[in-house]
Amino acid sequence: MKKFWTVLRFELNNYFKSKGFVTATILLTLVLMGVIIVPTMIPGLLENDTASESSADSEDNDQTDTLGICVKTDQITDVDSLLSGMWVNWETYQDGESLKKAVKDKDVQAGFILNSLSDVSYVVNNKELYDSYQDAFVSTLEAYEKQQYLLEKGLTQEEIVAAENININVSTDILGKDSASNYWYTYILIFLVYFMIIFYGQMIATSVTSEKSNRAIEILVTSVDSNSLIFGKVLAGAFAGLLQALVILGGAFGAYGAVKEQWGGLLDPLFDIPANVFAAYAFFAIFSYLLYAFIFGALGALVSKTEDISKVSGPVTMLYVASFLVAIFGLNDCDGIMVKVASFIPFTSGNAMFIRVAMGSVAAWEVILSGGLLVASCVLSGLLAAKLFRYGTLHYGNPLKLTTALKNMKM
Numbered sequence: 001m002k003k004f005w006t007v008l009r010f011e012l013n014n015y016f017k018s019k020g021f022v023t024a025t026i027l028l029t030l031v032l033m034g035v036i037i038v039p040t041m042i043p044g045l046l047e048n049d050t051a052s053e054s055s056a057d058s059e060d061n062d063q064t065d066t067l068g069i070c071v072k073t074d075q076i077t078d079v080d081s082l083l084s085g086m087w088v089n090w091e092t093y094q095d096g097e098s099l100k101k102a103v104k105d106k107d108v109q110a111g112f113i114l115n116s117l118s119d120v121s122y123v124v125n126n127k128e129l130y131d132s133y134q135d136a137f138v139s140t141l142e143a144y145e146k147q148q149y150l151l152e153k154g155l156t157q158e159e160i161v162a163a164e165n166i167n168i169n170v171s172t173d174i175l176g177k178d179s180a181s182n183y184w185y186t187y188i189l190i191f192l193v194y195f196m197i198i199f200y201g202q203m204i205a206t207s208v209t210s211e212k213s214n215r216a217i218e219i220l221v222t223s224v225d226s227n228s229l230i231f232g233k234v235l236a237g238a239f240a241g242l243l244q245a246l247v248i249l250g251g252a253f254g255a256y257g258a259v260k261e262q263w264g265g266l267l268d269p270l271f272d273i274p275a276n277v278f279a280a281y282a283f284f285a286i287f288s289y290l291l292y293a294f295i296f297g298a299l300g301a302l303v304s305k306t307e308d309i310s311k312v313s314g315p316v317t318m319l320y321v322a323s324f325l326v327a328i329f330g331l332n333d334c335d336g337i338m339v340k341v342a343s344f345i346p347f348t349s350g351n352a353m354f355i356r357v358a359m360g361s362v363a364a365w366e367v368i369l370s371g372g373l374l375v376a377s378c379v380l381s382g383l384l385a386a387k388l389f390r391y392g393t394l395h396y397g398n399p400l401k402l403t404t405a406l407k408n409m410k411m
Contacts, residue, residue: 004232007228007236012240033252036256037258065088066091066109067109067133068090069114070112072115082141104125109124120137184270200238200241201293201295234293234385281354283371291381294378295381297385299313301389326348335361343355346377
């Protein structure tokens with residue numbers, strides 16, 4: 001045990017003395033805090049100024065779009081009533097040619113020629129990708145035609161307004177989880193685990209291979225047993241990654257707590273995480289990380305050069321990428337059969353079971369069973385990694401395949 005603590009302290013010192021590790025932690029924390037705090041310092045950015053903006057626009061007609069219209073039909077008896085449906089300035093033209101000339105000379109942004117209630121010509125100089133004039137005018141014309149039809153049927157204007165303003169009160173009684181509200185923090189936390197496993201997994205493998213390539217591993221294995229070496233390296237990486245994540249998330253939560261009132265609760269869906277969900281995330285994230293970290297550590301001992309790491313770690317990386325993709329698709333169907341099956345497979349349960357806890361319906365026995373399988377797999381992968389590590393450190397030359405190493409170990 002003493003040797004294990006020696007290895008653990010040594011590996012942690014390597015992380016904490018690394019300028020890249022410290023700089024990345026501080027920089028990411030400051031950037032995330034800045035994203036949360038800076039918008040609150042910009043006057044008017046987070047304030048609801050809709051009313052003031054509307055009044056300002058009504059007073060300043062120069063900033064309001066101007067459209068032209070030419071009415072060639074007797075079906076429209078009240079042009080002013082029709083045009084009041086769009087919040088723009090209108091210029092009336094007696095014939096289509098005058099309207100087209102005005103559009104071409106840029107006196108108006110666009111124009112409409114009404115041949116009848118169902119026949120409209122839209123006149124525009126340059127058709128932009130996002131042009132809302134046509135759709136807005138068609139909707140206004142449809143509303144006007146509907147209103148005229150109802151008036152002809154004997155309804156008064158007040159009755160029409162009352163019919164169009166029927167309010168239906170809908171209340172939502174959520175018996176389970178509000179998946180829509182929990183979506184974003186679930187997505188971000190899953191992505192955080194993805195980053196930790198891919199980044200620190202490769203870092204652990206690189207650390208092992210580097211010691212092997214410079215022959216330092218030969219000295220280490222003569223004085224420290226392989227269990228202490230592999231467990232010390234993996235747990236040091238886990239602690240360093242966890243500490244980095246806690247610093248970054250702590251800075252974000254602290255910053256939001258300080259300016260929460262200025263945001264008006266806008267970011268609550270990201271930061272309002274229930275305690276039981278966060279506890280489930282911590283458990284499954286840590287053990288899922290350890291499971292893959294042990295495998296990456298063992299694979300690092302199967303190669304002699306750092307450039308060969310991708311050859312042996314590629315399948316494991318793809319396995320976790322597949323787990324991540326299952327989680328991303330599962331966010332839209334958290335109670336689907338795919339997520340339920342994945343939540344009991346140790347290589348995918350870290351993401352899948354967390355999604356079910358955060359967004360779906362899951363029984364307590366399912367969480368306990370999934371967690372037990374993950375812990376057992378993590379312990380087995382640690383023991384297997386120690387044996388692979390011991391065998392791989394004595395092999396030099398071409399990279400060893402995992403299947404070949406397992407077969408030779410049996411012999």
